[in-house]
Amino acid sequence: MDKPSIKIGILGLGTVGSGVVEVLNKNGSDIEKKVGRKIEIKDILVRDISKKRKTEVPQHLLTTNPDDILENPEIDIVVEVMGTIDLARQYILKAFENKKSVVTANKDLIALHGKELFEAAEKAGRDLLFEASVAGGIPIIRPLKECLSGNRFTRIMGIINGTTNYILTKMSRDKMEFDDALAEAQRLGYAEADPASDIEGLDAARKIAILASIAFNSRVTYEDVYVEGITKINSYDIRYAEELGYAVKLLGIAKEADGELDVRVHPVFIPKSHALAAVSDEFNAIFVEGDAVGEAMFYGKGAGKLPTASAVVGDIISAARNLSFGMPGRVGCTCFYSKKIKPIQEIESKYYLRLLVEDRPGVLASIAGVFGNSNVSIASVIQKRIEKDMAEIVLVTHTVKEANLRDALKIIEGLTIVGNIGNVIRVEGSDT
Amino acid sequence: MDKPSIKIGILGLGTVGSGVVEVLNKNGSDIEKKVGRKIEIKDILVRDISKKRKTEVPQHLLTTNPDDILENPEIDIVVEVMGTIDLARQYILKAFENKKSVVTANKDLIALHGKELFEAAEKAGRDLLFEASVAGGIPIIRPLKECLSGNRFTRIMGIINGTTNYILTKMSRDKMEFDDALAEAQRLGYAEADPASDIEGLDAARKIAILASIAFNSRVTYEDVYVEGITKINSYDIRYAEELGYAVKLLGIAKEADGELDVRVHPVFIPKSHALAAVSDEFNAIFVEGDAVGEAMFYGKGAGKLPTASAVVGDIISAARNLSFGMPGRVGCTCFYSKKIKPIQEIESKYYLRLLVEDRPGVLASIAGVFGNSNVSIASVIQKRIEKDMAEIVLVTHTVKEANLRDALKIIEGLTIVGNIGNVIRVEGSDT
Numbered sequence: 094m095d096k097p098s099i100k101i102g103i104l105g106l107g108t109v110g111s112g113v114v115e116v117l118n119k120n121g122s123d124i125e126k127k128v129g130r131k132i133e134i135k136d137i138l139v140r141d142i143s144k145k146r147k148t149e150v151p152q153h154l155l156t157t158n159p160d161d162i163l164e165n166p167e168i169d170i171v172v173e174v175m176g177t178i179d180l181a182r183q184y185i186l187k188a189f190e191n192k193k194s195v196v197t198a199n200k201d202l203i204a205l206h207g208k209e210l211f212e213a214a215e216k217a218g219r220d221l222l223f224e225a226s227v228a229g230g231i232p233i234i235r236p237l238k239e240c241l242s243g244n245r246f247t248r249i250m251g252i253i254n255g256t257t258n259y260i261l262t263k264m265s266r267d268k269m270e271f272d273d274a275l276a277e278a279q280r281l282g283y284a285e286a287d288p289a290s291d292i293e294g295l296d297a298a299r300k301i302a303i304l305a306s307i308a309f310n311s312r313v314t315y316e317d318v319y320v321e322g323i324t325k326i327n328s329y330d331i332r333y334a335e336e337l338g339y340a341v342k343l344l345g346i347a348k349e350a351d352g353e354l355d356v357r358v359h360p361v362f363i364p365k366s367h368a369l370a371a372v373s374d375e376f377n378a379i380f381v382e383g384d385a386v387g388e389a390m391f392y393g394k395g396a397g398k399l400p401t402a403s404a405v406v407g408d409i410i411s412a413a414r415n416l417s418f419g420m421p422g423r424v425g426c427t428c429f430y431s432k433k434i435k436p437i438q439e440i441e442s443k444y445y446l447r448l449l450v451e452d453r454p455g456v457l458a459s460i461a462g463v464f465g466n467s468n469v470s471i472a473s474v475i476q477k478r479i480e481k482d483m484a485e486i487v488l489v490t491h492t493v494k495e496a497n498l499r500d501a502l503k504i505i506e507g508l509t510i511v512g513n514i515g516n517v518i519r520v521e522g523s524d525t
Numbered sequence: 526m527d528k529p530s531i532k533i534g535i536l537g538l539g540t541v542g543s544g545v546v547e548v549l550n551k552n553g554s555d556i557e558k559k560v561g562r563k564i565e566i567k568d569i570l571v572r573d574i575s576k577k578r579k580t581e582v583p584q585h586l587l588t589t590n591p592d593d594i595l596e597n598p599e600i601d602i603v604v605e606v607m608g609t610i611d612l613a614r615q616y617i618l619k620a621f622e623n624k625k626s627v628v629t630a631n632k633d634l635i636a637l638h639g640k641e642l643f644e645a646a647e648k649a650g651r652d653l654l655f656e657a658s659v660a661g662g663i664p665i666i667r668p669l670k671e672c673l674s675g676n677r678f679t680r681i682m683g684i685i686n687g688t689t690n691y692i693l694t695k696m697s698r699d700k701m702e703f704d705d706a707l708a709e710a711q712r713l714g715y716a717e718a719d720p721a722s723d724i725e726g727l728d729a730a731r732k733i734a735i736l737a738s739i740a741f742n743s744r745v746t747y748e749d750v751y752v753e754g755i756t757k758i759n760s761y762d763i764r765y766a767e768e769l770g771y772a773v774k775l776l777g778i779a780k781e782a783d784g785e786l787d788v789r790v791h792p793v794f795i796p797k798s799h800a801l802a803a804v805s806d807e808f809n810a811i812f813v814e815g816d817a818v819g820e821a822m823f824y825g826k827g828a829g830k831l832p833t834a835s836a837v838v839g840d841i842i843s844a845a846r847n848l849s850f851g852m853p854g855r856v857g858c859t860c861f862y863s864k865k866i867k868p869i870q871e872i873e874s875k876y877y878l879r880l881l882v883e884d885r886p887g888v889l890a891s892i893a894g895v896f897g898n899s900n901v902s903i904a905s906v907i908q909k910r911i912e913k914d915m916a917e918i919v920l921v922t923h924t925v926k927e928a929n930l931r932d933a934l935k936i937i938e939g940l941t942i943v944g945n946i947g948n949v950i951r952v953e954g955s956d957t
Binding site for chain 1: 549551559663667668671672676677800803815817819820821822823825826832834835839843846847850851855859861
């Protein structure tokens with residue numbers, strides 16, 4: 094192999110950065126054969142050169158000056174694994190100005206500034222690759238942009254946050270309450286000290302924005318996504334889900350109907366027979382529906398040092414092949430439409446509802462009457478006496494408009510026979 | 526879009542060919558935006574121009590002369606969806622001679638003549654893409670060659686034959702016997718009138734040969750694969766699997782250890798907790814283990830008109846992008862090693878064994894003694910009296926060398942206390 098090596102600069106040497114260095118070191122000779130050229134790490138941007146590190150890196154590769162990478166004419170590919178939004182954005186834009194291809198694992202950045210970055214990439218005629226930004230090691234972005242690109246997609250549903258899937262698995266399998274499951278996730282390092290971004294659904298919202306943009310060829314940003322987290326799910330909901338034949342999962346969902354997009358993150362009841370229902374613990378999976386492929390699912394670890402590095406290195410190899418063939422920018426931005434985002438009130442769904450009501454004759458009839466007046470049709474009801482004078486009613490609706498359900502709930506909340514509305518959870522993935 | 530269109534010629538207008546035409550017609554305007562150039566069907570090779578067809582195709586596109594496609598300088602990409610081996614090989618070689626990129630769905634051809642075809646593609650500097658040859662619509666070849674190409678793979682296990690998965694699902698879920706399940710699969714069109722290629726494992730063998738070649742960067746052909754079908758599985762095996770916590774699946778398996786490959790197709794017991802165990806009916810799934818990504822799985826429909834067309838059209842788009850950028854041949858053959866194939870006697874596995882023996886004291890001790898002498902260590906035993914004087918013993922071994930197990934079975938078969946060896950099935954996917 095006498096061709097010159099492809100030289101990369103890495104911004105950041107945290108968990109993912111160290112993983113990238115390890116994978117390139119370990120599998121470098123095979124990667125060289127696959128690409129036809131050696132991939133050589135030229136510089137790594139760190140905050141503190143003297144810091145002790147677990148991954149062995151020759152000292153002379155480390156720098157604290159980003160321009161050693163961004164302005165270095167020798168460097169072909171910039172690998173951004175430092176996180177942050179503003180600084181990363183600024184560095185990546187500079188990399189494109191200097192005609193470098195860019196690989197990033199930064200979902201926050203892509204979900205927020207994707208448009209600007211893709212335009213800069215296109216202007217530079219270089220690649221912007223970001224497979225690692227969604228679901229870590231699971232190949233999903235390239236499959237959507239290439240393998241499945243002959244499809245018109247109708248739906249994407251993903252378990253794209255490992256922390257919440259771990260918590261929900263614990264609540265269901267080990268009958269834990271939310272707080273205890275969260276505490277255990279924190280103890281095991283699956284949840285951060287400040288878990289808000291995970292449990293409130295914000296992390297999943299960034300990822301579904303990215304997936305929706307690719308699948309529906311229309312830019313969806315973080316702000317476009319309707320979000321509910323899992324903090325209101327309790328053991329009653331888990332138990333009723335079980336009884337009704339469902340699993341409880343936090344899903345990122347994106348659908349297209351009549352040219353409008355419906356993009357959201359919230360807990361769902363999903364039938365146990367659905368492929369996503371069996372995805373447990375910290376695993377992720379993305380379920381895709383296309384008009385040609387039908388149903389397909391991609392499953393694996395959505396986070397972690399080496400799984401994420403796997404995706405980053407796959408992108409480095411792809412960018413290197415493109416440079417080798419003199420054709421970077423081969424697959425650019427594919428958001429050539431500008432589709433309207435449907436407000437949550439306009440979506441249609443089935444719903445699971447749990448209500449605490451007075452336990453006396455006629456109560457169910459009153460409630461059913463309110464739903465009927467709002468055009469909310471009920472598919473099934475379980476009524477259970479739980480304590481003296483009060484009963485819990487669990488309802489599952491047919492597919493109805495969310496606005497109609499909300500209208501009905503406002504009236505039901507005001508009824509004197511109703512103690513409280515325990516929870517309302519959308520039902521997804523069933524056929525009717 | 527003023528760039529000239531990319532022109533394709535399609536060899537064959539059977540099920541898959543019609544699907545390709547339908548998908549290109551239906552989603553053509555989006556595909557044009559994604560590629561930046563229109564994809565235009567120029568000619569389609571058929572056997573009988575006057576035949577009535579379900580898919581509407583303008584009469585002037587049809588030809589019975591392959592050279593209208595292979596020798597037509599206007600045509601950029603040849604799409605081979607006609608099947609057969611010799612004729613397809615000859616046409617594809619001619620297409621490369623005439624500097625055309627080739628997309629094929631022909632697993633028999635790739636599994637048998639892959640090497641020759643890749644060399645011809647490389648010589649021509651053109652693409653040979655074959656995503657549809659394994660697991661229909663499921664993206665697996667491009668993910669292995671690109672997204673996951675930073676990994677060193679340790680194992681691939683796939684449910685890659687829908688017919689046998691349907692039959693095994695029926696046997697397990699509906700307690701059917703093999704013959705009845707096969708008859709039902711034939712009635713529903715999941716199995717062919719002559720089902721040998723599916724139920725004997727030959728179809729799966731071709732697919733695992735292709736996957737192993739890609740994952741381990743070493744050419745594996747159909748002849749290298751050790752094959753057992755599912756015809757010997759009966760309801761006893763299914764019932765014992767259930768009792769022991771396993772599902773029965775026909776898997777294509779490829780592993781690398783110490784630089785040697787172990788490639789085989791046979792029924793397995795796989796723990797119910799394994800992701801593959803839940804893959805039911807006619808669905809396919811491919812489970813991959815890499816040193817960076819860890820475990821990943823790809824799930825979907827492995828056959829059918831539109832799922833297969835989805836993969837073919839994805840490849841057409843990829844080939845078109847490469848031509849557009851003036852870089853066909855971007856990812857060529859990656860079999861740069863020549864690894865030894867391990868004979869089946871040398872593999873290591875756990876085994877499930879079902880033996881009919883005399884029901885009297887000391888029998889189990891004798892059998893256990895034979896296994897012990899052959900270094901076969903037993904993990905668990907279930908003994909059941911089934912009729913007067915005869916009992917069924919079900920054993921699961923620890924991981925042992927296949928040669929040792931075969932030695933032991935030869936001796937056990939000759940013992941007067943043993944009625945017969947009911948079945949021997951390998952156990953896969955468990956940790957210990």
